[in-house]
Amino acid sequence: xxxxxxxxxxxxxxxxxxxxxxxxxxxxxxxxxxxxxxxxxxxxxxxxxxxxxxxxxxxxxxxxxxxxxxxxxxxxxxxxxxxxxxxxxxxxxxxxxxxxxxxxxxxxxxxxxxxxxxxxxxxxxxxxxxxxxxxxxxxxxxxxxxxxxxxxxxxxxxxxxxxxxxxxxxxxxxxxxxxxxxxxxxxxxxxxxxxxxxxxxxxxxxxxxxxxxxxxxxxxxxxxxxxxxxxxxxxxxxxxxxxxxxxxxxxxxxxxxxxxxxxxxxxxxxxxxxxxxxxxxxxxxxxxxxxxxxxxxxxxxxxxxxxxxxxxxxxxxxxxxxxxxxxxxxxxxxxx
Amino acid sequence: xxxxxxxxxxxxxxxxxxxxxxxxxxxxxxxxxxxxxxxxxxxxxxxxxxxxxxxxxxxxxxxxxxxxxxxxxxxxxxxxxxxxxxxxxxxxxxxxxxxxxxxxxxxxxxxxxxxxxxxxxxxxxxxxxxxxxxxxxxxxxxxxxxxxxxxxxxxxxxxxxxxxxxxxxxxxxxxxxxxxxxxxxxxxxxxxxxxxxxxxxxxxxxxxxxxxxxxxxxxxxxxxxxxxxxxxxxxxxxxxxxxxxxxxxxxxxxxxxxxxxxxxxxxxxxxxxxxxxxxxxxxxxxxxxxxxxxxxxxx
Numbered sequence: 001x002x003x004x005x006x007x008x009x010x011x012x013x014x015x016x017x018x019x020x021x022x023x024x025x026x027x028x029x030x031x032x033x034x035x036x037x038x039x040x041x042x043x044x045x046x047x048x049x050x051x052x053x054x055x056x057x058x059x060x061x062x063x064x065x066x067x068x069x070x071x072x073x074x075x076x077x078x079x080x081x082x083x084x085x086x087x088x089x090x091x092x093x094x095x096x097x098x099x100x101x102x103x104x105x106x107x108x109x110x111x112x113x114x115x116x117x118x119x120x121x122x123x124x125x126x127x128x129x130x131x132x133x134x135x136x137x138x139x140x141x142x143x144x145x146x147x148x149x150x151x152x153x154x155x156x157x158x159x160x161x162x163x164x165x166x167x168x169x170x171x172x173x174x175x176x177x178x179x180x181x182x183x184x185x186x187x188x189x190x191x192x193x194x195x196x197x198x199x200x201x202x203x204x205x206x207x208x209x210x211x212x213x214x215x216x217x218x219x220x221x222x223x224x225x226x227x228x229x230x231x232x233x234x235x236x237x238x239x240x241x242x243x244x245x246x247x248x249x250x251x252x253x254x255x256x257x258x259x260x261x262x263x264x265x266x267x268x269x270x271x272x273x274x275x276x277x278x279x280x281x282x283x284x285x286x287x288x289x290x291x292x293x294x295x296x297x298x299x300x301x302x303x304x305x306x307x308x309x310x311x312x313x314x315x316x317x318x319x320x321x322x323x324x325x326x327x328x329x330x331x332x333x334x335x336x
Numbered sequence: 337x338x339x340x341x342x343x344x345x346x347x348x349x350x351x352x353x354x355x356x357x358x359x360x361x362x363x364x365x366x367x368x369x370x371x372x373x374x375x376x377x378x379x380x381x382x383x384x385x386x387x388x389x390x391x392x393x394x395x396x397x398x399x400x401x402x403x404x405x406x407x408x409x410x411x412x413x414x415x416x417x418x419x420x421x422x423x424x425x426x427x428x429x430x431x432x433x434x435x436x437x438x439x440x441x442x443x444x445x446x447x448x449x450x451x452x453x454x455x456x457x458x459x460x461x462x463x464x465x466x467x468x469x470x471x472x473x474x475x476x477x478x479x480x481x482x483x484x485x486x487x488x489x490x491x492x493x494x495x496x497x498x499x500x501x502x503x504x505x506x507x508x509x510x511x512x513x514x515x516x517x518x519x520x521x522x523x524x525x526x527x528x529x530x531x532x533x534x535x536x537x538x539x540x541x542x543x544x545x546x547x548x549x550x551x552x553x554x555x556x557x558x559x560x561x562x563x564x565x566x567x568x569x570x571x572x573x574x575x576x577x578x579x580x581x582x583x584x585x586x587x588x589x590x591x592x593x594x595x596x597x598x599x600x601x602x603x604x605x606x607x608x609x610x611x612x613x614x615x616x617x618x619x620x621x622x623x624x625x626x627x628x629x630x631x632x633x634x635x
Contacts, residue, residue, distance in 0.1 A: 086344070
């Protein structure tokens with residue numbers, strides 16, 4: 001759906017995007033992650049033909065961009081950074097205007113399409129208030145509605161849940177998953193890890209303009225070969241496991257094992273009361289922090305190594321013991 | 337896309353407010369003249385103003401002369417300066433272009449909207465001024481529409497090319513600047529001609545403002561830049577030392593519309609006025625296109 005080859009964009013001396021080769025496949029829910037200023041928005045703008053690449057090529061829906069952008073853009077719904085609307089007009093009037101501006105905006109079905117889009121984003125009941133009076137969340141929903149007015153094959157969304165409350169985030173996530181299941185490919189950029197890990201099937205990580213990781217989320221989160229065991233009798237457990245315990249913190253143990261069932265069996269046989277047992281998976285946060293450097297809105301005095309990002313705004317926790325992965329993971333075993 | 341731009345124009349309060357202001361100025365002037373019966377003497381003050389006490393039907397021409405030097409170009413510069421820069425700073429530009437709306441198409445639609453606005457303003461000023469003239473200043477003193485020959489000191493023809501202080505003293509009827517009478521049909525034709533010429537005269541400002549609008553994200557900056565160009569042009573037009581460049585200045589033939597009220601119509605400056613505006617449109621819209629079509633949209 002989206003393929004870029006060695007895509008580079010320089011603004012003067014600064015390379016905003018360097019040698020990025022994206023590969024977004026049909027049916028993906030692709031999450032582009034990266035710290036602020038890592039080039040996400042510039043990349044999104046290049047995909048839409050708003051910013052011209054310095055070098056490299058872009059193919060979207062099988063067509064070259066920006067040369068044939070006018071052929072593919074009608075099939076793309078886009079949200080680029082914050083939504084924008086004419087503040088003195090109502091949300092409905094804004095959508096009608098935008099719909100009338102592009103091609104394929106049949107006048108006959110315009111009213112229905114606009115109403116459908118508003119309903120999809122939960123704004124069906126908006127009145128004639130001007131957009132000026134909208135809350136941040138309503139504007140965000142309106143921006144999404146604008147992307148959906150002409151049913152898209154591909155959604156390119158920059159920070160789609162920005163400004164939404166938890167309920168709104170949930171609504172939008174459900175909406176996007178529903179659209180994806182009906183065949184819409186979704187490409188979104190975000191710096192919210194939780195958002196991406198709850199929504200996406202595939203992730204790319206951008207750091208200082210370079211794509212440092214691109215992988216299926218599921219394969220990134222394969223079990224790490226460690227099992228987290230919590231027990232009321234850690235001494236007995238350590239003795240029973242005979243050197244497999246890598247780390248002990250009170251009643252919590254990190255055990256080297258790739259077979260949680262066998263491990264559980266062994267503990268129970270040894271008479272260890274197991275409170276909980278969980279195959280360790282890496283969180284998306286760990287994965288991202290491992291591959292990214294300092295966010296570019298941070299300017300440290302010392303020549304910080306790539307791991308300086310552990311003090312990044314995401315407030316990373318110490319690597320060990322790692323935070324429990326999000327439940328429910330398929331390999332979980334809970335023992336009463 | 338043109339329909340979309342026109343819709344946006346219609347739904348802007350600014351559009352109506354600026355047109356209302358332009359109509360209000362001649363109204364205020366008419367009230368003062370009607371109350372005091374003090375019109376500027378022929379040859380002084382704004383064009384045609386000296387004649388309106390004698391014939392209210394000439395007031396549309398006087399009103400156009402009142403709004404032409406400042407009000408109209410300011411309004412046109414504001415609307416045209418806002419065209420791209422306003423969309424850019426509001427963030428709506430990127431959504432329009434991603435629709436997609438072709439960049440060239442957008443520029444053309446913007447120009448059409450600006451010209452429509454200018455024409456609407458000129459029509460509104462003419463119509464309200466006609467009503468004002470007839471109702472406040474009264475119709476021709478010779479009662480109703482008179483075709484009688486102008487009496488004695490008919491018109492004072494300004495220097496060829498139209499000096500800014502062109503005056504006209506009509507007798508009891510509508511008289512051309514050359515002193516011969518005009519029929520009502522001729523008068524209507526000539527007012528229409530003047531309206532068209534004034535609208536075209538604004539094309540240069542509009543093109544400059546649209547060009548500046550593609551350079552900056554500040555609508556105010558673009559509008560002020562275009563106005564500064566005009567003021568500079570006005571200064572040079574009156575400067576003898578700058579006579580070599582004067583024929584190419586955007587405001588050089590702005591007053592040539594007065595020539596529509598001569599008998600016969602003095603076409604030379606009107607044609608030159610059209611030509612110079614066309615050149616400005618081609619050059620600056622070309623520059624706007626060249627800049628806008630290749631620009632990164634980062635707002």
